[in-house]
Amino acid sequence: MTPAIIGIHELPNTRHPAPEASTLTYMADALSGALDDAQMKLSDVDGFGMVVFSADPDKAADLAWRLGVSLKWITQATHGGSSAVNTMCHAWRALQSGDASVIAIVAADVPVQAKARAASAAYNSARRDLLTPLGYSGPNSLFAMLTQRQMAKFGLSKEDYGHMVISQRNWAKGNPIAVYKEPLTMDEYVNAGLVCDPLGRYDCPPTSAGASCIIMADASHCPKTHVPVGIRAIGQSYNYDNQAGDGLRTGLSKVSAKMWEQAGVSAEDMDLACCYDDYPAMVLAQLNDLRIIKNDDIKGFIRNRVAIGDGRFPVNTSGGLLSAGQAGGAGGMLGPIEVIRQLMHRGGDRQVPNAKLGVATGYGQVLYRYGSAVGAAVLERLS
Numbered sequence: 001m002t003p004a005i006i007g008i009h010e011l012p013n014t015r016h017p018a019p020e021a022s023t024l025t026y027m028a029d030a031l032s033g034a035l036d037d038a039q040m041k042l043s044d045v046d047g048f049g050m051v052v053f054s055a056d057p058d059k060a061a062d063l064a065w066r067l068g069v070s071l072k073w074i075t076q077a078t079h080g081g082s083s084a085v086n087t088m089c090h091a092w093r094a095l096q097s098g099d100a101s102v103i104a105i106v107a108a109d110v111p112v113q114a115k116a117r118a119a120s121a122a123y124n125s126a127r128r129d130l131l132t133p134l135g136y137s138g139p140n141s142l143f144a145m146l147t148q149r150q151m152a153k154f155g156l157s158k159e160d161y162g163h164m165v166i167s168q169r170n171w172a173k174g175n176p177i178a179v180y181k182e183p184l185t186m187d188e189y190v191n192a193g194l195v196c197d198p199l200g201r202y203d204c205p206p207t208s209a210g211a212s213c214i215i216m217a218d219a220s221h222c223p224k225t226h227v228p229v230g231i232r233a234i235g236q237s238y239n240y241d242n243q244a245g246d247g248l249r250t251g252l253s254k255v256s257a258k259m260w261e262q263a264g265v266s267a268e269d270m271d272l273a274c275c276y277d278d279y280p281a282m283v284l285a286q287l288n289d290l291r292i293i294k295n296d297d298i299k300g301f302i303r304n305r306v307a308i309g310d311g312r313f314p315v316n317t318s319g320g321l322l323s324a325g326q327a328g329g330a331g332g333m334l335g336p337i338e339v340i341r342q343l344m345h346r347g348g349d350r351q352v353p354n355a356k357l358g359v360a361t362g363y364g365q366v367l368y369r370y371g372s373a374v375g376a377a378v379l380e381r382l383s
Helices: 023-039 060-065 080-097 113-121 124-136 138-154 158-172 186-188 254-263 280-289 300-308 320-324 329-343
Strands: 003-010 047-052 071-075 101-110 194-196 210-218 230-239 272-274 357-366 371-381
Touching: 003 080, 003 329, 023 101, 023 210, 047 060, 047 080, 047 329, 060 080, 060 124, 060 158, 060 210, 060 254, 071 080, 080 101, 080 210, 080 230, 080 329, 080 357, 101 158, 101 300, 101 329, 138 194, 138 280, 138 300, 158 186, 158 320, 186 329, 210 329, 230 254, 230 329, 272 329, 280 300, 280 357, 280 371, 320 329, 329 357, 329 371
Parallel strands: 047 071, 047 101, 272 357
Antiparallel strands: 003 210, 003 230, 101 210, 230 371, 357 371
């Protein structure tokens, strides 16, 4: 058994879903498309992973029933933006152990604005009891303060973040599912409306509806139309500092060395990286913790590997959440499925030439001050 991703499908992200659209209809369409891509039937699926935030009161078993699948293995992740990577890890292990033979991981959300605000205010007891009484209305304020700390510690300017955001927008031009594809200039970025100092409009991902699905099975079941993608290693961390730090490091700083050792490759070997980008500061924090950025030289990395043309390192080639859109649970799948697409050499106009190795991350579960959950997967083209 060589567990691999053998089929993928993404629905276009949209800010304005059709009135009749629901999380369930999005899930069904994503699952159907991924099964077609894997050249499999619904009856072949015996494992199901769900990454959905807007399904209450239904849970994974309820939605699996509605989708018409009978299962031997099931899981549901509730770890914010790290949920997709976490679910991929569980599925990888389930295939290795024989608990399932074909696993569909579906990530989807069709958020309702009024419900989303209420859910954010009562996301957990810490937010409900400690932050909401202070007027807390969402994570922008928390990550504005974190960004201020990052700017001060590493000598970053507003323009440095602009280079990252503009680079991702340039990648988004080649992504048909992205919400925003229009070119973005530095003047537009710097002068955009302020959301929460120093975060402007383009530092915050647009909330959208969307869905995606990957099919995992033995690599031998991959259709001849494309190449399977395998997992070399996964590293995960939860509550690594118990919210007592400054948020400028993530749990990847504790697990990335072992992950690279298990993968048998290094950060230098990666052809691309897709990092969860709820805010530009967190892309840089994760790249730093992965050791893709060397010696904490974040500013140098931005200027030498992001801002320039031919020598740039591909980061968030889908456009990331900041341009492609943040579709709830599907947002956490955006990075992994983009790396998979690139390694299958199905990136179209945004294809990274000869991509063979890539790393995807997920970050989230903002408990009180910043994210508590993070994971990374080292993926490879199996050919």
